[in-house]
Amino acid sequence: MDTKLSNTKEISYLSKLLQQRNRLNLQGVSQNVATGWESLRRQGEAVVQEMAIPTTKEEEWRFTDLSSLLEVDFQPSTVIPQDVTPHIFTETANSRLVFINGEYVPEVSSLTAIPSDIFVGNLRHTQIGEVTNYLGKQKGSEEVFTALNTASFTDGALLWIPSRREVTTPIHLLFISTAGSSPTITHPRCLVVVGTGSSLTLVEEYISIGAQNLTNSVNEMWLGANAQVNHTRVQRQGSSDYQIGKTAIAQAQDSRYTCNDITLGAKLSRHNLEIYQTGSGTETVINSLTAISETQLADTHSGIFLNHPHGTARQLHKCIVGDRARAVFNGKIFVPKPAQLTDAGQLNRNLLLSPKARVDTKPQLEITADNVKCAHGATVSQLEDDQIFYLQSRGLDATNARHLLIKGFALEIINQIPLASVQEMLTGIVNQQY
Incomplete structure (x- = not known):
């Protein structure tokens, strides 16, 4: 949890970021979604007003110093058209959504390969009233940057997969942050709902163009019973950028979720990956790679919350750290008493390429169940x-x-x-x- 009202400078800076949010345009949005959206923004605003930018005095941020962020005068963003041709993948050439500074840009998106029985589009144009049952409902929504996104986002990606649909076409979500002559702040948002027995392959990518950017993203994903999602998240923003990301996953009974989490870019980045088991027999696999150099700082905080029996979790997080860069890893797996017969393993492997490269690693298992199979570990090495x-x-x-x-x-x-x-x-x- 973030310390509330702890420091005047951090409070005033967060307040300024909140004041710079763009107006929410609800023209053409269905009444149900519009009402829920406005209420959600007000809730996010109320949370942000009681908080401050985290400092290294807080345990969850003690290795990640955001003081340099406070020196940047970020301005509200506008949509600047871009050529996305260099960023198109062969497999998703006709199944991609493109967002520029958090706004959907249909002119450079392509949905011709999307099956007609699913919805892939943007939140502002959806007529699916049930969206309000999922949007902003994940646990952890009161984390400061998540709440700032909730209070600020003006559009977002929506993937709505009904029950028993096997989506064989991979889908690419491309989020581009752009800036002109001054630094900008953007708040990309994504909601993925995968129904019972359905499957999906998703690539979520963040890039930046132009001057310095602060990208504050949130992705909420809901997996129904026996659903299967293979999710690849790639962050490769510019060398002067800041990237704060939140991925929150809810897994129903017998669902299978795989996350391939790749961090390459940004001057400073933080990814909070949280997975909540809401039924028994779930399978969770996290494969992560952080590859950084020069003076980059990349922080990965993950939490797998297993609250039901017969769950399986595997996590491998690898870091390549060169020059004077610094990687941070804090991975937690929670196995309370109801999560009997859990099988969980976690490993962090780090490769340091320079005497001045640094990694701070803290794999954690918190177990109160008495009939489980769990292991964790970390290694730090150089090229032999x-x-x-x-x-x-x-x-x-x-x-x-x-x-x-x-x-x-x-x-x-x-x-x-x-x-x-x-x-x-x-x-x-x-x-x-x-």
């Missing part, structure tokens, strides 16, 4: 001289040997992504960066 020597003995020079070892470390995560073109793009970025 004997490994490089071995590859040199097979004909590689030292530089190529080093690149090959780094690539192999990253590919364990990248190869889990189900889209070949996304794998190719990410492999190229890792090769270029190191």
Whole structure:
């Protein structure tokens, strides 16, 4: 939880960010959705008014210093048209939604491959009244940046998959943050509802163009009973950007959720990934890769909340840290007494490429159930001289040997992504960066 009213500077800065939010245009929105949306924004505003920007005095933020953020004068954003051709994946060329500064841009989106029996579009144009039963209803909504998004977002992506639909076409959500001559703040929002027995493959990507941006995103996802979602989240924003992201997942009985979480960009980034088990027999898999260099700071906080029996959770979080960059990982798995017969494992592996690179890792298991199988661990290492020597003995020079070892470390995560073109793009970025 964030400390309330703890520091004048942090309070006033957060208040300024709230005042800069864009007006909510409800023209054409159904009455039910409009009423719920306005109420949700008011709730978010009330929460934000009681809070402040987190500081390192708070346990959940003690390794991530946001003081540099407070020195930037962010301004409200406007939609600046962009050419998205370089960012189109082969598998999703006709199944993509594009948002620029949080606003849906149909001119550069393409939905011709989307099946007619599902809804893929934006919140502002939906006529699905049940949206209000899910939007803003995930746990953790009172976290300060989540509440700021709730109080500020003016549109968002909506994926509504009815029961017993196998969506074989992958869907790409592209969120672009753009700035002109001054820094801007944007609040992308996403709501995914997958009905009973349905399946979906989703790629959620964040990029930026132009001057400095603060991107404050929230993705809420609801999986019905026996639903299956393979979700890839890629953050590759600019080197001067700030990126704060929240992903909240609710898994009903026997559902299966896989998250491939890739963090490459931004000057400072924080991703809060929270998964809530709402029924028994769920399966959760998290594959994460953070690859940073120079003076980047990337913070991943995850929580898997297992509240029912027979749940399975697997988490592998890998970090490649070069130059003077710093990675932070705090992964929690909660197994209370009702979650009997849980099988959970968590591993954080870190590769430091420089004497000044740093990682702060804290894998956590909190268990009160007495009939479970759980394990966790963390490793921190550097490239081994004997490994490089071995590859040199097979004909590689030292530089190529080093690149090959780094690539192999990253590919364990990248190869889990189900889209070949996304794998190719990410492999190229890792090769270029190191």
